[in-house]
Amino acid sequence: MILTRRKALQVGAAGAGGLLLSGCDALNDSAPFKDGLAGVGRLHELTQRAIIGDSLAREFTEIDMSPVFKANGSLRVADPAYRALLAGGFGQWALRVDGLVHRPLALPLTALRAMPQRTQITRHDCVEGWSAIGKWQGPQLGAIIAQAGLMPGARYVVFHCADQLEGKPFYESIDLVEAFHPQTILAWRMNDAPLTEPHGAPIRLRVERQLGYKQAKYIMRIELRESLAGLYGGRGGFWEDNRGYQWWAGI
Amino acid sequence: MDQHFPPAADRPEHQGGDLVRRHALATRLWHWTNALALLVMLMSGLMILNAHPRLYWGHYGSEHDHAWLVLAALEDTAFPGWMTIPSNYSLADARLWHFAFAWVLVLAFTGYLLWGLLRGHIRRRLHITRAEWNPRHILHDFVAHVRLQFPTGTAALDYNVLQKLAYGGVLFVLLPTMILTGLAMSPALDAAWPWMVDLFGGRQSARSIHFIAASGLVLFFAVHMVMVVLAGPVNEVRSILTGWYRLPREKGGAA
DSSP states (O other): OHHHHHHHHHHHHHHHHHHHHHHHHHHHHOHHHHHHHHHHHHHHHHHHHHHHHTOOOOOOOGSSSSSSSSOSOOOOOOHOOOOOOOOTTTTTTTEEEESSSSSSSEEEHHHHHSEEEEEEEEEEOOOTTTTTEEEEEBBBHHHHEEEHHHHTTTTTEEEEEEEEEEEEEEEEEEEEHHHSSTTTEEEEEEEEOOGGGGTTTSSSEEESSSOOOGGGOSSSEEESSSTTTTTTTTSHHHHHHHHHHOOOOOO | OOSOOOOOOOOOOOOOOOOOOOHHEEEEEEEEHHHHHHHHHHHHHHHHHSOOOEOOOSOOOOSSHHHHHSSSOSSSOOGGGGSSSSSSSOHHHHHHHHHHHHHHHHHHHHHHHHHHHHHHHHHHHHOOHHHSHHHHHHHHHHHHTTOOOOOOGGGGGGGHHHHHHHHHIIIHHHHHHHHHHHHHTTTTHHHOOOOHHHTTTTTHHHHHHHHHHHHHHHHHHHHHHHHHHHHHHHHHHHHHHHEEEEEOOTTOOHH
């Protein structure tokens, strides 16, 4: 009697657990349910933006810095054109700024270095859970966009990158609110040395109030757009298109 | 008369075996909403932890830094599929579940806390008197628990000091800690409210404390289940579903 009851309990518990798990997986595979979850995710963006305003991310001091700053995502770029630029110390490289701007730009590294610089020691938070603190230097993105002159209708800044993941070009995007945030810079210098290839040479984005997957590396071209629709998967970034990460990466 | 469990003045005379109202509707609604939300938070949280199953103290921490707890090597899976939502590896989907149910958890918790505090319910049920704080009293209750001697009759309607500590600990320590450490891991909110992440000594500390508090909730759940089974699962489950509870009879009575 006891044995059969115990057995029944075990079977019952296993059955309930199995039902729960398969139920969650079934929900997870259902598009309307997933859209619902993502809709609640959109609520985070609205709430966070209302809360954060134009606040600045914490800036640390040199003694707070990580001894080793982990490199993640693409660590090496296969594209032969990029390899030639890297071999030449990016002397032949220029950042293109185009799309909905009055004056498309081609800015060589020397021009970016000659602009007013911002240096910040900030915490980089990976979506996986780890954090690293590093020092970044470069011109503010807002100043570059202002130089190009925004056309009416421009809402998003898209970063086209030299690397590919899973055979697809890497790209990311932010909107103008984040683009004109004072801590949003195009860093060419990290921890007092020019950016290395694993960290995104020649320049990478620092958008300090969001997670690591937004910090695009190997930026070749910046495009001002009215909408993210029609661009690759339409969700505004490689990770958003291919992994389902949220476009707003404040959490 | 046990002075630690004075019957409420307006409590009608009941004896062992009577069916009485035990749990308020708000308590029952919150209990089950919270149970569902916590289960989803735990299982999706374990999937998120699978992405980097190492824990650190301080502001930063990655595989290059000292971890105080390594749950698995980075190339291994710390928590198997039957423990996680979804069961197959997806950090992105686990985050969708985790953050969506965080709203359920926080709104239900805030609503119940406000109701309980404003109505005096929490003070009536969970307030620990000075006499109850006496270590000898706590020890007495503890020994009684270990010997599986549970109060009978109307005394069973009042929470003993161990129950008050457990429920109060969940309500005022573990759940607020979970919520605040969760928020402190958001880089956007850290910019807006730097005091929050400072409260815990950095983002990686907040992440570690998030894990420790979650472990505390799992421990609470395990003890909670054992106590429900020992105290009479049918009666206990009926009371948290319908509110009606049958008072335990005195030992040696007409049981």
